[in-house]
Amino acid sequence: MNAEWRWDFTYQILPKMLWATLNTIMAAGIGYAIAVLVGMLFLVGQRTPYKIINIIVREIVEFIRSTPLLIQLFFVYFVGPQFGIILSAWVTAMITIGLHFGTYLSEVYRGALEGVPKSQLEACRALNFTTLYTYRRIILPQAFPIAIPGMGNYLVGIFKDTPLLSTIGVAELFHAATAVGGEHYRYLEPYTMVGVIFLVLSIPAAIGIRKLERSVNKAQGKVKN
Amino acid sequence: MSYFSFLVEHGSTLLLGTVTTIKVLICATILYVIISIIFGLMRVSNNSFTQGVATAYIEFFRGTSLMVQLFWFYYVLPFFGLSLEAFTSGVVAIGLNFGAYGAEIVRGGILAVPKGQWEGAYALNFSPAKRMRKIIIPQIFPIILPPAANLTVELLKATALVALVTVVDLTFEAKQINSITWLSAQCFGTALLIYYIISRFFLVPFLRWLEVLAARKVGKEKI
Numbered sequence: 334m335n336a337e338w339r340w341d342f343t344y345q346i347l348p349k350m351l352w353a354t355l356n357t358i359m360a361a362g363i364g365y366a367i368a369v370l371v372g373m374l375f376l377v378g379q380r381t382p383y384k385i386i387n388i389i390v391r392e393i394v395e396f397i398r399s400t401p402l403l404i405q406l407f408f409v410y411f412v413g414p415q416f417g418i419i420l421s422a423w424v425t426a427m428i429t430i431g432l433h434f435g436t437y438l439s440e441v442y443r444g445a446l447e448g449v450p451k452s453q454l455e456a457c458r459a460l461n462f463t464t465l466y467t468y469r470r471i472i473l474p475q476a477f478p479i480a481i482p483g484m485g486n487y488l489v490g491i492f493k494d495t496p497l498l499s500t501i502g503v504a505e506l507f508h509a510a511t512a513v514g515g516e517h518y519r520y521l522e523p524y525t526m527v528g529v530i531f532l533v534l535s536i537p538a539a540i541g542i543r544k545l546e547r548s549v550n551k552a553q554g555k556v557k558n
Numbered sequence: 559m560s561y562f563s564f565l566v567e568h569g570s571t572l573l574l575g576t577v578t579t580i581k582v583l584i585c586a587t588i589l590y591v592i593i594s595i596i597f598g599l600m601r602v603s604n605n606s607f608t609q610g611v612a613t614a615y616i617e618f619f620r621g622t623s624l625m626v627q628l629f630w631f632y633y634v635l636p637f638f639g640l641s642l643e644a645f646t647s648g649v650v651a652i653g654l655n656f657g658a659y660g661a662e663i664v665r666g667g668i669l670a671v672p673k674g675q676w677e678g679a680y681a682l683n684f685s686p687a688k689r690m691r692k693i694i695i696p697q698i699f700p701i702i703l704p705p706a707a708n709l710t711v712e713l714l715k716a717t718a719l720v721a722l723v724t725v726v727d728l729t730f731e732a733k734q735i736n737s738i739t740w741l742s743a744q745c746f747g748t749a750l751l752i753y754y755i756i757s758r759f760f761l762v763p764f765l766r767w768l769e770v771l772a773a774r775k776v777g778k779e780k781i
Contacts, residue, residue, distance in 0.1 A: 399711060399757035400750045401718035404729055408750060411742035496625040500722065507625065520633040528622040528630060535621045 343522050346513050350526055353509035358534075360423075360505055361492040364430035368491065369484070371435025376442045394436045402433050403497055410501045426498045434491055441483035445476040478549045485542035489535055496527075506530060564744045568735050572745075575731030576752055582645070582717045582727060583761075586652040587710060593657025598664025599690070612661065619658035625719055627651045632723040648720030656713050660706065667702035668694060699772035707765035714757055728752060 378390035397405070410425045420428070449472055457467040499508035510523035600612035619627070631647040642650065671694050679689040721729035732749035736742050 395758065396750075396754055399715070399762075400753045401715040401729065403718045403721070404732065404746055404749050404753070407733065407736070408742070408746040411736060411746065415740075415742050493623040496623050497719075507623075507629075511629075514633070520629075521637045524626065524630050524634050528626045531623055531626060532618065532621040536617060539621070 339519070339522065342517070342519060343526070346523060346526070349509055349513060350506065350523070350530065353504065353506045354530055354534075356503075357492070357495050357505040357507075360426060360430075360495050360498060360503060361488070363427055364434065364495075365488050365491050367427055367431030368434035368438050368487070371431045372438030372442055375435055375439035376446075379439070379443070394439060397433055397436045398440075402429065402494060403500065405429050405433060406497060406501055422498075422502045425501060426503050430491060430494070430498075434487055437487055437490075438484065441480050441487070442476075444483065445480035446472070448479040449475045478552065481549055482542060482546040485538075485545060489538050489542070492535060492538070493531065561744055564739075564741060565748070568739075568745065571731050571735065572728065572748060572752065575726060575728035576756075578645075578725065578727040579717055579729075580756070582649060582652070582720055582725065583714055585649045586656065586713060586717065589649060589653030590656040590660050590709075590713065593653060594660025594664050597657060597661035598668065601661055601665040602668050616658045616661055619655050620662075624651065624655045624716055625722070627655055628719055628723055644720070644723050644725045648717075648723055648725050652713065652716055652720070656709060656716070659709055663702050663705045663709065664698070666705075667698035670701050671697050697776055700769070700776055703765070703769045703772050707762070707769065710765060711757055711761060714753070714761055718753070 375390060375394055379387050379394070381387055406425065406429050409429050410420070410422065413420050413425075453471055453475065454467065457471050462471070495505055496507035498505055499511065502508070506527055510527045514520040514523040597612045597615055600608045601616070603609050603612070628648065628651040631642060631651045632644065635642060635647070675693055675697065676689070679693045684693065717727065718729040721727050721733065724730070728749055732745045735745040739745070
């Protein structure tokens with residue numbers, strides 16, 4: 334084996350890799366959309382008037398948060414067929430990512446809601462606003478900017494966790510790299526290209542989030558140095 | 559097959575895997591703590607070259623996915639004549655990746671030390687090294703430990719990935735038993751439970767205890 338970088342090989346596999354990148358982006362996008370919704374469900378589940386439900390949802394969230402995504406993927410993928418539910422790799426991946434990152438996003442939402450001063454809620458009560466009106470017009474517009482940086486971070490987080498999906502056979506970027514590498518028995522170029530593609534996509538995203546965070550802080554009057 | 563007889567038959571294998579997982583956890587944690595302190599300090603250095611090296615390191619390891627780095631260490635480094643054992647490459651990849659996140663936490667902690675402390679050290683004419691060692695560093699622990707605790711729990715979860723480069727840890731054993739018995743609910747369910755127990759009843763209480771200890775050291779009581 335030699336360590337020489339072969340450009341002809343690189344160009345040969347480049348179209349395949351870029352095509353697979355689209356799948357990666359799609360997986361991250363759909364997974365994120367599901368996670369955003371699931372996160373809201375988890376948040377509502379922890380704030381019901383019934384204490385017992387709150388505790389149960391809280392434990393479920395803790396459980397999902399402290400176990401590895403990889404085994405959760407295996408669990409959903411392999412346990413379904415045992416009970417006659419056969420899910421495709423894509424569906425499994427989207428469900429698992431949605432649940433796993435939904436728990437993280439519910440924490441982001443919770444932090445954002447707690448970031449709104451309590452006096453706002455008290456003022457609404459004093460003005461006799463309905464609960465729906467209070468949240469829709471007063472609380473949520475103030476909580477949303479606080480949640481933006483955290484939400485952005487988890488978008489990048491999901492994107493960086495998509496290689497895990499290749500273990501159950503979702504045809505994304507990492508899967509393509511492994512397949513190409515096995516075909517030609519050269520792993521240097523494919524794996525390095527995956528790393529470069531990830532860098533190229535995630536650094537601008539991180540810079541964008543940082544800018545967003547700064548503008549949000551400025552709009553709220555909190556200036557960070 | 560009842561769950562009990564499943565545990566009797568395969569419990570010892572899963573426990574052996576758990577021991578490897580804990581080994582990976584401990585080694586990777588030690589490595590990431592060392593790396594994050596070094597690069598966190600470099601990140602706040604006045605020397606622009608040192609700072610640039612640290613920034614490049616952090617951006618690189620945070621920008622590419624852990625799994626890509628892991629596979630790169632295990633499958634690509636042999637091309638350059640450097641063959642690492644599976645366990646070593648797993649620990650090194652996780653340590654380097656989490657070190658990058660940890661360095662940002664350390665940097666945040668150093669910058670969060672109140673300005674008066676820096677000014678006091680200037681006023682007393684401490685050298686920069688002494689100022690760091692005696693005044694700033696002892697105060698950063700209560701600030702950085704809560705985020706570092708979160709990161710360490712993330713690290714425990716990330717150790718599952720080393721199974722993909724053939725380290726025989728809990729995940730690997732669960733997969734192995736699954737492919738022999740096809741009792742997926744039992745073996746993956748047990749593996750999930752074991753990870754949950756390690757994190758909830760051992761790792762998190764330990765990290766909380768460290769937080770309380772650090773807060774007490776600087777005179778801030780924490781419940």
